[in-house]
Amino acid sequence: MISNIQISRILVEKKATMSKSISQDTINQEWSEIQAAQENPRYFRPLYNRYYESVFRFVLRRTSDEALTSDLCSQIFLKAMENLHKYQHRGVPFSAWLFRIASNEVAQHFRNVQKSRVVHVEERTLGNVVEEIEEDDFELDRQQLLAALETLKPDDMQLIEMRFFEQRPFKEVAEILGITENNAKVKTYRILQRMKKKLNSMN
């Protein structure tokens, strides 16, 4: 039984919101750099330097393999440079666009090698999911919960992973997935409901 998963959810939420929000000024300023890079790919350098580490960490979480992550990052940024001319400024951070490419590249890689991709879960972050699902009369078994997670569709897992295991605010999750913040919330709610149903049936 998961009895010792106690986290301060408020703190986690607050931290996530504070650390991940990007000001509109920054986004607008970055747009000038993107336009320069669209004109001349050599000017992609500052964007590459700025986001390399965060994209690397994003991929590493999903592969657990440093060398593979490095290769995938090269592909991700190459793809970003190749598709930069299609990028349009819609007030969404450039990082979200990069993470979307990264997410697709990771998924594509695991499809190619016909392996399942890695999902890292920690005691405290799993607690976020538990808090959303658990009711007074309903105690969760960790193995059952992990089993339920393992059956999620890739898109659903992506959402749960970013929201709960990586503790990204809904706004950022929505930006990466290219959906509205409200839609991200609704989808999350529905995924959790489905998981709850599944866990009930297990019990």
Next chain:
Amino acid sequence: MKKNYQIKFEQSKQMSSEQIKKHQDFDALFADFEQKHPPKRKTSNLRRMIWMGSAIAAATIGVVFWFNQTTVDVTEQYYEEQIAYFEEQPYINPPLENVRPTFASYQVDANTGGTYSYGENSKLIVPEAAFKGADGQVVEGEVNLFYREMHDAVDFFLSGIPLTYDSAGVNYTLESAGMIEIYAEQDGKRVRMMPGKSIDIELATEISVPFLNVPPQFNIYKLDVEARNWVYQEPNQMSVLTNAAPSSNPALQAYQNQLEEITRQEQQALAQLEARIAQPSAPQKPNTRNSDLPTLELDFLDSFTGSEEAKSIKNQYDGAVWQLSPNSQAIPTSAASTEWESADMKELSNGEFELSLIKGEERLSLIVQPVLLDADYAEALEQYEADLLEYEQKSVERDGLLTADRKAIEAEFAGKKQAVLTAIEQENQTHTNSAPRQKRKVVNRFQANSFGIWNCDRPIAPDPQQAIVAFNDQFGNTYENQTAYLLDKNRNSVERILVTENTVLEFDVNSTHLLWLVNEDRQIAVMRPEAFKKLKTGTDKKQKIDLTLLDQKLENEEDVRRVVQL
């Protein structure tokens, strides 16, 4: 159940930023990119003409190819020679011994740091404990901080600091909005910046761009002397000190008007939104008596005629004691013996009132406030706290109701503004050299987290025209295998080029250029702007340029400025 994932119940692999940085290699990425997407070679006018000709007269293809190839060969050979030449030269190479932009020095208490001014508007803010010695320990006591600024092409020329930026093997010239060099010593020994500390720099300069109501985008670069290149740091935070005059470019002026109109509409929309739900009024905190201030009995008001408002206020605060406010003038001793004829009273802000006592032309104005004592005060204070809580709740509720709409309005207008700003930037780029320029004072703000040379700048596109030239002067001297300095007066930059018998001179016919060389006798040989205008472009034929060798030797900065005439 089917398992779609390897769920690892553990913390993901942790790597430090340094470890990740080892994988970071933009140059390799860019090489991959170029391999997959070879850059389209720029087609010069000459080449376009040639290709058009070849389409019309296929028979001449062989000749055309030879003609074209010759140009490319000469150009490429020149660039190779130039790279090899500058690799042999010192990277920072001041052309005139003992004539350099000078350093200011400041005595800094390393323990406390401080704020130091340079020139009219520049500023350095040094934090406490910002320095470390060779042993890695915090430096204490007095440190000499040396700082100099380089603002224009003459400064850059004299400093010998290159303004070439190598990005993945391609050289760009940097246009600067100002450059600094900073270092510190203690007892004659260099000290370094403590990791995590940085000096805030406010570098006041003057820039010249076609349109400045929106500051142009510059970045911060730091010179890596060992790698012989500038290293990008962060976007420059530039603010304009003087307002730009209306642009003479009608398109830009129209954009400026649009921006102002959008701002006006946004303010109007926000004001309408705020008016939708009334702002709750904040309760007034009651005052209690301050024993240091005199109190007043206002009963005398009852005996006056024509002081109805004063009486009304007094009655409203029945039971209160009136006290002279700390903001009031003292009551003059003569006031007690004056027979006042009438009085007036009106409410001011912050719970204060102005009491005016009048006799003929004489008027005594005092600031008074009602204060409560003991139980009355405690009761009022309790009420105040309840009212304050209600006020805060209402404010939060109101804010909650308005926030989403406020953000939506701000986002809507930010989008509109961004569209105009993008158009302005494009317009600026289109008319970079042809539009009339305005000089405006700006402040560049950045944080120097290490000592060295920092530059607020941006790479500029290569000049569109090209000519192959050989230089000599009025005395028949030829100039080869030495450094020349090329200035575009519309760009705050100076480019170092190699002079050979086939110098590839890049320039912009729409701009104003000046080229000069300095000989061993410190004399300057100049190619004036008129000579650039006479250059034929679109031909591979070598053109001879007669430089003007001036008699006077360059002894100081003023001599250089006289020649360059920025």
